[in-house]
Amino acid sequence: MSAADVPGADAAGLLERVDRGRYRSRSPEATAALGGCLGGVLRAGDLVILSGDLGAGKTRFTGGVSAALGDVRPVTSPTFTIMAVHDSGRMPLYHFDLYRLDDPEQLDDVGIFDALEGEGACLVEWGERFADELGDDRLDLAFRREEGRDADGEPARLVVATALGARSAHLLDDFDARVRALLAP
Numbered sequence: 001m002s003a004a005d006v007p008g009a010d011a012a013g014l015l016e017r018v019d020r021g022r023y024r025s026r027s028p029e030a031t032a033a034l035g036g037c038l039g040g041v042l043r044a045g046d047l048v049i050l051s052g053d054l055g056a057g058k059t060r061f062t063g064g065v066s067a068a069l070g071d072v073r074p075v076t077s078p079t080f081t082i083m084a085v086h087d088s089g090r091m092p093l094y095h096f097d098l099y100r101l102d103d104p105e106q107l108d109d110v111g112i113f114d115a116l117e118g119e120g121a122c123l124v125e126w127g128e129r130f131a132d133e134l135g136d137d138r139l140d141l142a143f144r145r146e147e148g149r150d151a152d153g154e155p156a157r158l159v160v161a162t163a164l165g166a167r168s169a170h171l172l173d174d175f176d177a178r179v180r181a182l183l184a185p
């Protein structure tokens with residue numbers, strides 16, 4: 001794979017690999033490029049939970065995942081619809097935003113268990129509050145706005161990936177390898 005295969009790879013100078021599972025993004029495009037690395041290796045049945053501050057970049061990251069899967073439509077936050085399906089890529093991407101959900105009983109109604117058994121992968125913003133219900137083997141991605149501001153007046157974003165389970169450990173290895181390949185000189 002070359003950097004040219006990843007959407008947003010032109011932003012690679014603004015993406016930094018701190019360590020395995022720790023990445024720093026200094027632009028929206030770099031956040032999307034990081035998502036592109038995940039989209040390149042995701043498989044049906046994968047569960048990824050995106051946690052972190054409001055405006056930290058979870059949706060932008062998901063846009064990069066969707067683009068890498070081959071879906072051409074822009075990704076917006078499904079805050080009101082709770083779920084959006086992006087299904088014109090190599091497999092469906094089920095994108096949830098559980099910000100407005102407060103009761104685990106509602107999880108079934110929003111279709112998340114069907115999606116987990118579906119033919120695609122699930123990315124769940126604000127899913128950490130329901131992590132126990134969603135599944136043990138998952139990749140957690142925590143987004144954080146760092147201290148200080150870049151030249152564009154925005155703080156850099158730190159993304160910390162934690163694999164919980166054998167399957168997600170494999171996913172993290174593949175994802176990290178993609179990031180390394182993207183950033184390789």
Ligand SMILES: Nc1ncnc2c1ncn2[C@@H]1O[C@H](COP(=O)(O)OP(=O)(O)OP(=O)(O)O)[C@@H](O)[C@H]1O
Nearest residue numbers: 025026027028031054055056057058059060154157
């Ligand atoms: N590294 C970055 N530097 C500057 N801006 C960024 C960076 N990464 C993402 N952004 C921008 O930050 C804004 C908020 O991002 P986004 O909507 O993805 O956040 P979110 O985590 O999904 O928020 P919410 O919790 O409200 O759903 C977007 O305009 C996005 O392009």
Ligand SMILES: [Mg+2]
Nearest residue numbers: 058059077125
């Ligand atoms: Mg969002």
